[in-house]
Amino acid sequence: xxNMLYCFGESGNAYKAALxxxxxxxxxxxxxxxxxxxxxxxxAFRAINRMGEVPxxxxxxxxxxxxxxxxxxxxxxxxxxxxxxxxxTRREILRWTIFDNQKVSGQAGPLRFLMNFLxxxxxxxxxxxxxxxxxxxxxxxxxxxLATRDWLVGDSLTCADLSCCGYLYYDEPFTFDRAxxxxxxxWLDRIAATPGWKHPYDLMQRAYPPA
Amino acid sequence: xxNMLYCFGESGNAYKAALxxxxxxxxxxxxxxxxxxxxxxxxAFRAINRMGEVPxxxxxxxxxxxxxxxxxxxxxxxxxxxxxxxxxTRREILRWTIFDNQKVSGQAGPLRFLMNFLxxxxxxxxxxxxxxxxxxxxxxxxxxxLATRDWLVGDSLTCADLSCCGYLYYDEPFTFDRAxxxxxxxWLDRIAATPGWKHPYDLMQRAYPPA
Numbered sequence: 001x002x003n004m005l006y007c008f009g010e011s012g013n014a015y016k017a018a019l020x021x022x023x024x025x026x027x028x029x030x031x032x033x034x035x036x037x038x039x040x041x042x043x044a045f046r047a048i049n050r051m052g053e054v055p056x057x058x059x060x061x062x063x064x065x066x067x068x069x070x071x072x073x074x075x076x077x078x079x080x081x082x083x084x085x086x087x088x089t090r091r092e093i094l095r096w097t098i099f100d101n102q103k104v105s106g107q108a109g110p111l112r113f114l115m116n117f118l119x120x121x122x123x124x125x126x127x128x129x130x131x132x133x134x135x136x137x138x139x140x141x142x143x144x145x146l147a148t149r150d151w152l153v154g155d156s157l158t159c160a161d162l163s164c165c166g167y168l169y170y171d172e173p174f175t176f177d178r179a180x181x182x183x184x185x186x187w188l189d190r191i192a193a194t195p196g197w198k199h200p201y202d203l204m205q206r207a208y209p210p211a
Numbered sequence: 212x213x214n215m216l217y218c219f220g221e222s223g224n225a226y227k228a229a230l231x232x233x234x235x236x237x238x239x240x241x242x243x244x245x246x247x248x249x250x251x252x253x254x255a256f257r258a259i260n261r262m263g264e265v266p267x268x269x270x271x272x273x274x275x276x277x278x279x280x281x282x283x284x285x286x287x288x289x290x291x292x293x294x295x296x297x298x299x300t301r302r303e304i305l306r307w308t309i310f311d312n313q314k315v316s317g318q319a320g321p322l323r324f325l326m327n328f329l330x331x332x333x334x335x336x337x338x339x340x341x342x343x344x345x346x347x348x349x350x351x352x353x354x355x356x357l358a359t360r361d362w363l364v365g366d367s368l369t370c371a372d373l374s375c376c377g378y379l380y381y382d383e384p385f386t387f388d389r390a391x392x393x394x395x396x397x398w399l400d401r402i403a404a405t406p407g408w409k410h411p412y413d414l415m416q417r418a419y420p421p422a
Contacts, residue, residue, distance in 0.1 A: 051310055051352050062299075066309045069302050076298070087287070088273075091280050094305075098277045099262055101313045110345075126337035134321075141262050 003028040005070075006048070006056040008035050008207035010117070012105055012167035014055040015200040016067035020162050021057075022203060023196050024080040028057075030203070036117070036210035067166070068097040071159040081162065083154035092153045096160035103138035107131050108167035112174035117208055132175040139181055146183035150190060157194055165191055169199055214239040216281075217259070217267040219246050220417035221328070223316055223378035225266040227278035229414045231373050232268075234407050235291040239268075241414070247328070247421035278377070279308040282370040292373065294365035303364045307371035314349035318342050319378035323385035328419055343386040350392055357394035361401060368405055376402055380410055 005021065005028050007014035021028045033039050033054050041052045049056045049065045057064040057073070064070050075082040075090070083089045100106070111131040114123055142164060145152060152160040168176060168188055178185040191197060216232065216239050218225035232239045244250050244265050252263050260267045260276045268275040268284070275281050286293040286301070294300045311317070322342040325334055353375060356363060363371040379387060379399055389396040402408060 050356055051314075064302065064306075066306045068309045069306045072302060072305060091275065091283060094283060095275075095277045095280045098279045098309065098312050101309050102317045103262075106313045106317055124337050124341055126335050127341045130335055130338045145261055 003060065004031045004058040005029070006031045006033050006045075006058070007054050007204045008033050009201045009204040010035070010170075010206060010208055011054050011204075012109055012112075012170065012200065013053070013067045014204060015169075016105075016159075016163050016166040017055040017057060017070040018200070018203045019198070020071045020074045020081060020159055022198060023157070023162070023194060024074045024078040025196075026074060026078060030205065031058075032205045033207070034210070035207045037207075068094070068101060068159075068163065071097065071162065075159060081157065081159045083156055083158050089154055089158075093158050093160040096152050097163045099138070099141075100160075100163040100166065103134070104142065104164050105166045107135040107138060108174055108176065111135060112167060112170065112172055115174055116172040128175075135175060139176065139184065143181045143183050146187045150187070157191060161187070161191055214271065215242045215269040216240070217242045217244050217256075217269070218265050218415045219244050220412045220415040221246070221381075221419055222265050222415075223320055223323075223381065223411065224264070224278045225415060226380075226411040227316075227370075227374050227377040228266040228268060228281040229411070230409070231282045231285045231292060231370055233409060233414060234368070234373070234405060235285045235289040236407075237285055237289060241416065242269075243416045244418070245421070246418045248418075279305070279312060279370075279374065282308065282374065286370055292368065292370045294367055294369050300365055300369075304369050304371040307363050308374045310349070310352075311374040311377065314345070315353065315375050316377045318346040318349060319385055319387065322346060323378060323381065323383055326385055327383040339386075346386060350387065350395065354392045354394050357398045361398070368402060372398070372402055 003026060005018055007018055007030055039045055040054055046052050048063065051065060055067055055070060057070045064073055079085060082093060114128055151157055152164060165188060214237060216229055218229055218241055250256055251265060257263050259274065262276060266278055266281060268281045275284055290296060293304060322339065325339055362368055363375060376399060
């Protein structure tokens, strides 16, 4: 029995977990969640994760949910993707992970959903504009940080980078234009140049359009 | 020199840090941030925290930002508010902390801001309705969990509770009605009955209305 990751391709949150597992060389298999047919909200899935969300990692029977928790497990299990592994470094990684969950992925995920996976006549334009503004503010924080350094924490790729980049490789429009963020764009290229890196759609099965 | 927490009363994120410090009996002093006059976005403040946010803890020269990171530090320093302190328990606390930052506080904070701290004619009603729906979905997850247990993790108050309750004691309307969430309401009463508990406005100076 290997580590089983409940996921689907459109989820940048699942991608954060899948990419960490992949780059840390942890054996894992994808268990597809049919999100657009409501599987993540089903009673059966909520019995696994009451939060009704992917990713969920079944690590030989230990159930871990929230991408940041799965990344924490990967860092502990492998000693990889956590720089020098010191408590101070781990806290700095956690700092960016929480910032990402609230301000970067936390805006980009729903915004991309509204702009791409809802029928046009159902898209709340005022909400799209509001979330785009919040995402821009967060991206400007990332841009300022990455203008001064190659990686968010220390001098190597860590889970801080793998959290903040979670939604930024997707081609579907969500108001993120790489040309407007040169430091972020160069950083995304650095991450993508890491041996073993894969695009989310090459790591996980797509759930859209629903069957 | 004591531990200095950059904060203001209306910030539930600052409250999560202040309440953890207070209940773990860590000596601390508040350093008021004049949020509504823009101090958190000032160059001087961004030199302390590029994210331009409170809370920031200056722990004898070590700068910690993001409430979840400050809570992580409090648990490590004191061994309190983390149940049995096992890695599994700490991960479960982190799970709820990240869920809170993205789904509970991450919605309640901006929603409460829009509904109370913006002029009426500037409130984007479609955004308010959208965020209220997202907050309700997160509160229903909390309600379901708390219907089965007294505390979110283990059998005692932990930082998981102190994160998820961060915005829920405020009286300003943000579409949260305790009567609609009996398990959450009873849990908030349990937290408030903890010796040393204080309301955010009794722990931190209010910044609204701006001078």
